[in-house]
Amino acid sequence: MPASGPSWPPLSVLRGWSTMTDHRRTLTLTAVLSALIVVSTVAAPMVSARPAHEIPVSEVSTADLAEPNADGWAEVPASDVPLASAPSSVPNADETSVETVDVQAARTDERLYVRLEWHDATRDMNASAAREFADAVAVQFPVNTSSRPPIAMGGPDNRVNVWYWSGATGTQELLAGSAGSTTAFENPTVQANASHSGTGGNATWTVVYSRQLDAPSENRTDLRTDGDLDVAFAVWNGSNGERSGQKAVSEWHYYPFSGGPQGPPYETLLWSLAGVAIVAVVGVTSFGIYRTRGAE
Numbered sequence: 001m002p003a004s005g006p007s008w009p010p011l012s013v014l015r016g017w018s019t020m021t022d023h024r025r026t027l028t029l030t031a032v033l034s035a036l037i038v039v040s041t042v043a044a045p046m047v048s049a050r051p052a053h054e055i056p057v058s059e060v061s062t063a064d065l066a067e068p069n070a071d072g073w074a075e076v077p078a079s080d081v082p083l084a085s086a087p088s089s090v091p092n093a094d095e096t097s098v099e100t101v102d103v104q105a106a107r108t109d110e111r112l113y114v115r116l117e118w119h120d121a122t123r124d125m126n127a128s129a130a131r132e133f134a135d136a137v138a139v140q141f142p143v144n145t146s147s148r149p150p151i152a153m154g155g156p157d158n159r160v161n162v163w164y165w166s167g168a169t170g171t172q173e174l175l176a177g178s179a180g181s182t183t184a185f186e187n188p189t190v191q192a193n194a195s196h197s198g199t200g201g202n203a204t205w206t207v208v209y210s211r212q213l214d215a216p217s218e219n220r221t222d223l224r225t226d227g228d229l230d231v232a233f234a235v236w237n238g239s240n241g242e243r244s245g246q247k248a249v250s251e252w253h254y255y256p257f258s259g260g261p262q263g264p265p266y267e268t269l270l271w272s273l274a275g276v277a278i279v280a281v282v283g284v285t286s287f288g289i290y291r292t293r294g295a296e
Contacts (some may be wrong), residue, residue: 050153055079055231058106065106065113066205068195073115076104081233081250086152088245096248098235103136105255110212112223114139114163116233117206123196124238125167133238134168137207141221143175148230151252153179161221163209165192167238171209175219179245187217219268229255 046188058076065072081103104115116137127134142149143159153176154160162182173188194207201225215222223229233250236242 045183048052053251054256055081055103055105055253057255057257058104060106060108063106063108063113065115066191066208066210067193068115068117068208070208072106073104076106076115078102078104078117079253081253083233083235083248083250086234086245086247087250088247090245092241093246095240096242096246097237097240098248100235101235101250103233103253107213107223107257109209112213114209114231115206116209116235117204118235119201119203120196120205120239121200121203122238122239123167123203123205125239126168127168128241131241133236133241133243134166135205135238136164136166136236137205138165138234139163139209140234141223142230143219143221145222145225145227145229149230149250150178151249153177153181159219161219163190163192165194165207165209166236168193185217185220187288188216189220225257227258229257231255 010287046132056077056079063072064070064153065076079102081101083096083098085096087093098118098120101118101264106113108242116139118137120135122135124133124135126132139162140153141161141163142154143161147158149155149158149160153162158178159175159177162172162176164172164174168173171188171190171192173185173190174182175185176182192207192209194205196203196205198204211223213222213224215224220230221229230252231254235248236246237248242248
């Protein structure tokens, strides 16, 4: 009988094992390289990324921004702020029509400028006849900039300033401590200019507010704050019957007066990261299938 000894796999099997090991190493290396590409693509922008509710503010030395169509606004970044129907007990409160408002902001050494633009096919300026309501827009700031008030017109102990413009009444500067508690300042300091342009679905309202940075009296927001400044927005479409509590409103956003990142929002970067990761996974998988089939 032949002497017994170790039973070695055939040479072809050993070569197969070696090939499989090479494939695993290649796939592992490819995966690592893909991960490095993803990290390098996203890491640098994340350093300068801004939170999703941050609205950038351009610091300018001089400003000719009081008019909606001023050339200087072309250099100021815009933020697309989503709107939703405000909770309200008024009839049809949840049937508002404006879904977003474009917001721009710029600050000089003396004044803050806020530009709002939204789509509205009709120019509604009259609120005197029955069932006629004017288009309107408002900006809301907390009086106490160190504390965020309730979003619905503030609270008794945490009031808000409201910059209000209506096609029927023009500009008003208001103080509020809850819904239905608005009081107009006797000596308004807010200025606003408005224009309606375009036709049909491309028609837009554009309103520019401005006010000096220093708070000229008690209960007015100090815009010279070194901290972040909370801000919220509301829009009324008169032709849709919107008035009073029936309005489209935003969540609280903020202006980063404290400095810090003003790059693309985190949400945008996360979607970019997801896209790069998907491409990397598809690439690794395709390469693995190609190498495996090539070895068969």
